[in-house]
Amino acid sequence: MPYTTNDIKNIESKWQKFWDDRRIFHVQIDPMIPKYYVLEMFPYPSGKIHMGHVRNYTIADVIARYKMMRGFNVLHPIGYDAFGQPAENAAIKNKTSPAQWTGRCISQMHDELKKMGFSYDWDRELSTCDAEYYKWNQWVFIKMFERGLAYKKASSVNWCPDCETTLANEEVINGACWRCKTTVVQKDLEQWYLKITQYAPSLLEDLKKLEQWPSRVRAMQENWIGKSYGVEIHFKVKDFAETISVFTTRPDTIFGATYVVLAPEHPLVKKLTAGTSQEKEVTGFIEKAANKSKSFRMSGDQRKEGVFIGRFAVNPVNGEDIPIFIGDYVLMEYGTGAIMAVPTHDQRDFEFAKHHKLPMRIVIEDPKNPSASVEEMGQAYEEAGQLINSGAFDRISNEEAKNKIAEWMQVRGLGKISIHWRLRDWLISRQRYWGTPIPMIYCASCGIVPVPYEQLPVELPKDVKITGEGGSPLAGVRAFVECSCPKCGKPARRETDTMATFFDSSWYFLRFCSAHHIEEIFDKKDVKYWMPVDQYIGGIEHAILHLLYARFFTKFLKDLELLDTDEPFIRLLTQGMVLKDGEVMSKSRGNTVDPDEVLSQYGADTLRLFILFAAPPEDQLEWNSDGLEGAWRFLNRVYQMVEKRYQQPAVLKPKGEESQKKDDADASLERERNNSVKRVTQSFEEGYKFNTAISHLMVLANAVDKYKVDNGNAAKQNLLNQAIETLVLLLAPFVPHVAEEMWQMMGKNEATIARVAWPSFDENALKTSTIVIAVQVNGRIRAQIQVTPDKPPEELRRICLADQGVAKYVQESAIKKFIVVPNKLVSIVV
RNA sequence: GGGCGGGUGGCGGAAUAGGUAUACGCGCAGGACUUAAAAUCCUGUGACCGUAAGGUCAUGAGGGUUCAAUUCCCUCCCCGCCCACCA
Numbered sequence: 069m070p071y072t073t074n075d076i077k078n079i080e081s082k083w084q085k086f087w088d089d090r091r092i093f094h095v096q097i098d099p100m101i102p103k104y105y106v107l108e109m110f111p112y113p114s115g116k117i118h119m120g121h122v123r124n125y126t127i128a129d130v131i132a133r134y135k136m137m138r139g140f141n142v143l144h145p146i147g148y149d150a151f152g153q154p155a156e157n158a159a160i161k162n163k164t165s166p167a168q169w170t171g172r173c174i175s176q177m178h179d180e181l182k183k184m185g186f187s188y189d190w191d192r193e194l195s196t197c198d199a200e201y202y203k204w205n206q207w208v209f210i211k212m213f214e215r216g217l218a219y220k221k222a223s224s225v226n227w228c229p230d231c232e233t234t235l236a237n238e239e240v241i242n243g244a245c246w247r248c249k250t251t252v253v254q255k256d257l258e259q260w261y262l263k264i265t266q267y268a269p270s271l272l273e274d275l276k277k278l279e280q281w282p283s284r285v286r287a288m289q290e291n292w293i294g295k296s297y298g299v300e301i302h303f304k305v306k307d308f309a310e311t312i313s314v315f316t317t318r319p320d321t322i323f324g325a326t327y328v329v330l331a332p333e334h335p336l337v338k339k340l341t342a343g344t345s346q347e348k349e350v351t352g353f354i355e356k357a358a359n360k361s362k363s364f365r366m367s368g369d370q371r372k373e374g375v376f377i378g379r380f381a382v383n384p385v386n387g388e389d390i391p392i393f394i395g396d397y398v399l400m401e402y403g404t405g406a407i408m409a410v411p412t413h414d415q416r417d418f419e420f421a422k423h424h425k426l427p428m429r430i431v432i433e434d435p436k437n438p439s440a441s442v443e444e445m446g447q448a449y450e451e452a453g454q455l456i457n458s459g460a461f462d463r464i465s466n467e468e469a470k471n472k473i474a475e476w477m478q479v480r481g482l483g484k485i486s487i488h489w490r491l492r493d494w495l496i497s498r499q500r501y502w503g504t505p506i507p508m509i510y511c512a513s514c515g516i517v518p519v520p521y522e523q524l525p526v527e528l529p530k531d532v533k534i535t536g537e538g539g540s541p542l543a544g545v546r547a548f549v550e551c552s553c554p555k556c557g558k559p560a561r562r563e564t565d566t567m568a569t570f571f572d573s574s575w576y577f578l579r580f581c582s583a584h585h586i587e588e589i590f591d592k593k594d595v596k597y598w599m600p601v602d603q604y605i606g607g608i609e610h611a612i613l614h615l616l617y618a619r620f621f622t623k624f625l626k627d628l629e630l631l632d633t634d635e636p637f638i639r640l641l642t643q644g645m646v647l648k649d650g651e652v653m654s655k656s657r658g659n660t661v662d663p664d665e666v667l668s669q670y671g672a673d674t675l676r677l678f679i680l681f682a683a684p685p686e687d688q689l690e691w692n693s694d695g696l697e698g699a700w701r702f703l704n705r706v707y708q709m710v711e712k713r714y715q716q717p718a719v720l721k722p723k724g725e726e727s728q729k730k731d732d733a734d735a736s737l738e739r740e741r742n743n744s745v746k747r748v749t750q751s752f753e754e755g756y757k758f759n760t761a762i763s764h765l766m767v768l769a770n771a772v773d774k775y776k777v778d779n780g781n782a783a784k785q786n787l788l789n790q791a792i793e794t795l796v797l798l799l800a801p802f803v804p805h806v807a808e809e810m811w812q813m814m815g816k817n818e819a820t821i822a823r824v825a826w827p828s829f830d831e832n833a834l835k836t837s838t839i840v841i842a843v844q845v846n847g848r849i850r851a852q853i854q855v856t857p858d859k860p861p862e863e864l865r866r867i868c869l870a871d872q873g874v875a876k877y878v879q880e881s882a883i884k885k886f887i888v889v890p891n892k893l894v895s896i897v898v
Numbered sequence: 899g900g901g902c903g904g905g906u907g908g909c910g911g912a913a914u915a916g917g918u919a920u921a922c923g924c925g926c927a928g929g930a931c932u933u934a935a936a937a938u939c940c941u942g943u944g945a946c947c948g949u950a951a952g953g954u955c956a957u958g959a960g961g962g963u964u965c966a967a968u969u970c971c972c973u974c975c976c977c978g979c980c981c982a983c984c985a
Contacts (some may be wrong), residue, residue, distance in 0.1 A: 284902045284980075291901070291981055298985080316985060329985095372983075397983045407985045415899095416983055490984060611980080681923070682910060688978090690910065694924055701938095702923085708938095760912065763922035770922090842918040847966050849918055885965055889917050897965045 076707050077671025080805040084182055092820050093187045095143055097597040104140035105598050106132040107577055107637075109606030109614070113148040113195075115173040117180045119646040119653055119679075119691070120607065122663050126676045127643055127685050127756070128605045129186045133801035134752050136187070137826040143598050145580040146181060146188045148174050150197035151503045152569045153231060153247065156534050166502040167530055170197055180664070185672045185804050187822065192583035196572035197502070201579065203525035204589040205571055206507040208621070210518045211628060213508075217263045218496075220516065224333070224400075225495055227255040232539060233499045234259055236568060237492050238292075238613045254358075260497035260506060260565065264620045268293055268489045270634070271619055280639035282686070285611045292612050294490025299474045301408060301483040303328055303381040306389055310336060312381055315403035315488050318410065319477065320469040323458040324431035325408040328381045329374060329393045329420070331400040332357040337377065340392065346378030350394060357396045372397045372420040383408075384482040385473075386459065395420060403488050411448065418448035431457050432466050494617070496568045501534055501541040503566030511553035511560040520554050526562070540564040573614055574621040577601055577636055589630070596632060604637035611642070641685060641756065648691040661691055673803035674700045680758040680802060703806055706769055706795065713772075714792050715785055716815040733775060734787055738833045740771035741791045745829035748798045762802065768795050797827050843868050844895040845877040853894075861888045868894055 087093060097103075108128040111121055132144040155166040155173075162169060174195055181188070194201055212218035226235040230250035234257065239246045264271075272293045275286045298317035305312060312328060330337055332354045341347045353375045374395030381392050397416055398407050411421035411428045421428055428442045432453040440449075455461045455469050464472065477483035497506060505526045507519040519526055529548045532541050542548055542564035553560040575589075581598040582591035606614075615637070622636040645652050648659040666675045678699040683689040730738070744764045751761035772791050777784040793814065800807035800821045811821040818824050835857065841864070843851040851873035855864070865886055868874050878898055885897040 282902090287901060288980060294984065296984075314985080318985080397985095399984075402984045404985095409985090414985075416985080419983095488984085608979080684911085687904095687911090692910065692924070695910070698923055705938095757912095759910090760922080763912075766922055840918085844918085844966070847964095852918080887917090887965055889966095893917050893966090895917080895965050 076673070076703055076806050076809070077669075079809045080183070080185060080671050080673070083805045083808045084185055086808070087185075087187070087820070087822075088182075088190070090819070091191070092822060093142075093144065094189050094191050095141055097594055098141050099597070101139070101141040103143065103598055104132075104135040104603075105143045105601045106135065106603045107145065107580070107601045107605070109604070109610060110147045110149050110573070110576060111177065112152060112154070113150055113170060113173040113177045114154065115176045117177060117184075117663055119661060119663060122184065122675065123646055123679050123685075123689065124605055124607070124643050125181070125184065125186055126679055127641065127758075128603075129184075129804075130676075130680065130758060130801045131603055131605075131752070131756065132187050133804060133822060134826070136822055137797075137800065137824060139825065142187075143580070144187055144189060145192040145583065146186070146190075147192070147194040147576060147580065147583075148177065148196065149569065149573050149576070150174060150195040151202075151566075151572055153233075153500055153502065156500065156502050159534055165530065165532075166534065167197070170195075170502075183667055183672060184663075184676070187804070192580050194576070194579060194583050196504075196569070196576065199525045199527055200584065200586075201576075202504040202528075202572065204575075204579070205504040205567060206519070206524050206526055207521065207589055208575065208625075209567070209571075210507060210521065210524075212262060212624065213518050217266065217624065218260060219263065220258055220260050222256065222258040224254045225257050225259055226252045227257070228252055231500075234495055234497065236495050236570070236613075238494075238570075238616070239568075259495050260508075260563075261493040261495050262620075264494045264617075265489060265491055267620050267623050268295070268491045270623055271491075271616065274619070274623075274635055277635055278637075278640070281637075282640065282642055285608070285615065285640060285642060288611045289616055292491065292616065296488050296490075298486065298488065299477060299483045300404065300486045301384065301477065303384065303390075303408065305340065305392070306380040306382055308340065308379065310339065312336060312392070312406050313404045314406045314408045315486070316408055318413070318470070319473045319483070320455065320461075320466040321410040321413045321431055322383070322385050322408070322473060322477075323455075323461070324410040324412050324429045325383055325390065326388075326411065326421070326427045326429060327391045327393060327409045329395040329398045329407050329409055330377075331398040331405040332394050332396060333400040334394070334398075334405045336406075337394055340379050341377050344378035346376060349375050350377050353394060372416060372423060374420060374424065376424075384477070391426070393420075393424070401492065402490065412442065412445065413448050413450055415448045415450065418445075429457055431455060494620075496571055497563075497565035498568050499540045500566055501528075501532055503569060504528070504572065505542065505548075506563040506565050506567055508563040509551060509553060509560045510563070511556060511558060513558060514553050514555040514560075517553055517555050517560070523554070528566075542566070570613060570617050574617040575625070577604075577618070578622075578625070578631070592630060595630070599631065600633045600635060601637045603639045603641065605641045605643060607645075608642040615640075643685050644683065644688040646689050646691060650690070653691065666696065670696060670700050671805070673806045674703060677703060677762065677803055681762040682759070684757050684759050702766060702769070703803060705773075706799065707806060707810065709769070709772060709792055710796065710810045710813055713777075714789055714814055717786075717789065734784065735836070737771055737775045737787055737791055739836065740768050741794050742829040742831075742833040744768040744798060745794060745827050746831075746834070749826070749829070758802070765795065765798055765802075768798075794827050797821070797824060800824070839891055841891070842893045843871065843874050844893065845874065846897060847895070850874055850877055857891055861886070864888060864894055868896065 106128050108124050132142050136142045150170050155170045159166045159169045196202060209218055226240050228235055228245040228250055230248045231245060235245060235252060240252050244251055272290065272295055275289055278286060296317050298315055299319040300313050300315050303312045303314065341350045372395060374393045377392050377394055379392050380389040383390055409417040411417040412430045413432055430440065430442060432449060433456050434440055434449050435453055452466055455464050455466055461469050461473060474485050478485050505528055507524060507526045509517045509519060511517055529545050532545055534541060549562050549564060551560055551562050552558065578590050578595055582594040585591045618636050622631065623634050625631045626634045647653060648661065651657055651659060653660050674696065678696045681699060682695055747764040748761045751757045775788055777788050796807055796810045807821050838854050839857050840852050840854050842849050843853060851871045853867055853871055855867060869880055878896055882898040883896060887895040
């Protein structure tokens with residue numbers, strides 16, 4: 069059990085109150101001061117904060133406090149992503165309402181965040197479940213609707229049977245619901261979508277601007293958006309007035325296309341099979357395919373099933389009749405829902421063709437095996453090579469042929485050069501209660517009509533019985549559903565679905581700029597000043613979902629001319645996970661450490677210091693209670709230093725004529741002090757390596773410990789004071805409570821250390837009068853010599869040879885090379 | 899299958915425009931203080947040989963370039979994360 073006479077953890081609540089009472093971290097726009105916007109991904113208010121939150125917010129807080137000391141006007145807000153299904157479940161379980169439950173969680177969370185000493189501007193605290201916030205969700209939605217970016221369509225959608233609601237593609241992880249892990253099924257439903265695909269090109273292109281994002285997040289988004297260049301090729305159906313369009317990235321293989329495959333859901337299938345002998349078999353296959361979940365169909369290397377549909381298509385480049393199949397390995401969601409199959413050069417087609425004994429033709433020559441025949445192929449040849457069996461294109465490299473054939477086909481009207489995207493539109497309606505009502509009205513005569521702006525917000529009724537049965541609980545609230553059409557005034561019905569909560573979090577960073585603005589979604593001048601977010605911090609799990617949606621909203625709002633920036637987050641830091649015993653700390657594993665317990669035992673500063681010291685922010689962090697103890701020890705040591713060794717300058721009485729000349733110990737302390745400032749500053753400016761920053765603070769503390777002051781030696785005491793002051797200032801962003809306390813103990817005038825200027829350093833003080841140079845002979849260290857800096861090589865050579873340790877291995881006449889790395893090392897080769 | 903990270907003491911981790919590997923912390927061992935313990939302080943701590951001086955070997959494995967490689971190049975192994983029948 070940690071214990072000292074002046075318990076450093078008991079001072080924390082005092083300083084928290086001080087910051088609060090004086091609104092130290094409240095900020096306003098000030099064009100004269102450079103701004104800095106630090107933001108962490110706001111929490112879902114589950115009530116208690118966990119170590120992941122603590123780590124995330126501590127990193128953010130340290131950056132915010134550092135920037136404040138550097139003179140920036142720092143916006144550092146917090147809020148709650150308060151809508152969502154867990155509140156419904158908790159409300160049922162605890163016999164309360166989601167609103168009450170969430171309210172209680174928020175106030176609990178609020179208190180816990182305060183206990184961590186984070187430098188938030190609490191005046192901007194917001195919750196997405198407040199009507200003053202979600203009103204603007206509805207406003208954005210209508211703006212999107214007016215521009216055709218929000219639309220309703222019937223489609224096969226992802227459905228979680230457990231949550232009883234639809235899910236966006238981004239919310240389906242390996243075929244399972246991201247929240248409850250239940251296997252997702254497909255349902256045909258009419259749902260609301262946002263046309264994020266319209267922004268696919270700029271979402272992809274602008275990733276290039278995000279140089280300060282981790283490359284893997286950019287790569288993940290790039291893959292998710294998935295741009296492919298290719299050709300849409302038109303295959304005429306033989307003896308039938310229809311054309312099948314396929315998309316391919318491999319037009320170079322068109323001469324090897326020996327059959328066509330449609331997705332079972334392809335709209336042409338029914339038309340083409342009607343009346344053929346294959347109709348029954350095809351219908352049976354479609355039913356079978358429909359019963360398989362999408363995740364099963366997409367889960368890789370199973371046998372490729374399919375049936376011939378009884379008709380043929382014509383290969384446009386050579387006029388061949390080729391059979392048309394339907395196959396479950398072709399997905400309706402991608403491309404045109406139809407493919408041309410080139411079994412010799414695509415492994416999937418190869419497997420399918422083998423299984424169904426379909427013809428093949430090699431059209432790209434394997435340079436290692438130019439005489440290969442179809443019969444002896446064990447797998448598709450997917451590498452590069454020259455074209456063969458391809459008419460006029462023979463002997464052209466296939467890379468070159470891609471463009472040539474594409475252009476040739478386009479000129480002849482056989483195909484169209486085109487780009488396809490993997491990104492799908494974003495399904496945002498949810499059949500749940502605890503969310504933003506979608507502000508739409510259905511009128512029998514006018515159709516779908518948006519709620520007029522002046523009627524916003526469409527408030528979520530409070531007195532709704534939640535059963536957990538799903539299926540739009542709002543549909544059962546007559547007072548909510550029944551309304552009149554804004555256009556014709558006749559009785560009409562409200563939309564009863566609510567918005568996915570990712571809608572709420574796609575623009576909250578803008579709302580923070582003027583958190584409680586009433587007239588508009590936000591105050592344009594505030595947003596102009598604060599945006600973009602300079603530093604965003606959060607978990608990698610949001611690499612696709614939230615970060616993509618937020619970028620989409622930013623681009624949309626810019627198109628509405630409400631914003632100047634087209635990217636919301638300049639710099640992104642994804643913090644690593646917190647582990648215990650080598651496993652991710654999680655409730656389900658039962659290996660969590662409750663931050664509350666650590667707080668009551670050690671206080672926030674110790675917790676903050678440990679978390680920052682144990683690993684670089686982006687790496688995994690292994691929880692270690694001994695390490696926590698170490699952080700506690702260090703803080704106490706520094707506290708004792710201030711208490712016992714610091715003397716207030718007023719008390720300090722210079723005695724007699726003390727020598728102004730600095731001795732070695734003085735120079736050494738000065739060097740460490742300046743070096744610490746340099747290194748800690750560097751760690752903030754170059755990549756946030758807080759672990760090494762703290763290690764340098766420990767080095768400085770060690771130097772202070774070692775430094776002796778003769779009783780009453782004012783010059784030395786001054787030097788010591790200076791070193792301690794610097795140490796306290798450098799510590800301030802990391803351990804704000806103790807730093808405030810120590811600053812006050814030192815009798816400083818500033819109200820808060822949070823606004824004291826960050827210390828600077830003197831490069832000259834880092835120099836030493838003598839340096840130690842390592843001497844290598846044939847690559848091995850054989851001696852250390854002490855010399856004055858910047859010795860010329862000739863002199864070094866003389867000194868080295870005079871050194872006994874060197875002389876043992878070197879005779880002057882045998883020296884082949886003499887290499888000098890200035891002020892570091894000498895390397896002699898004999 | 900594709901992409902992105904990583905492999906350094908007993909542990910968390912330092913150090914890469916090539917230049918004294920193991921900073922800082924934890925742990926461990928010994929000592930001081932104490933009736934005793936805790937706390938605190940001091941000393942030591944990569945491995946091996948040696949009383950010591952000193953020497954040899956060590957950054958996943960193996961090669962290469964170099965006076966010099968954790969850092970650069972080649973081959974391979976292992977771990978983590980993300981994506982994946984994407985046409």
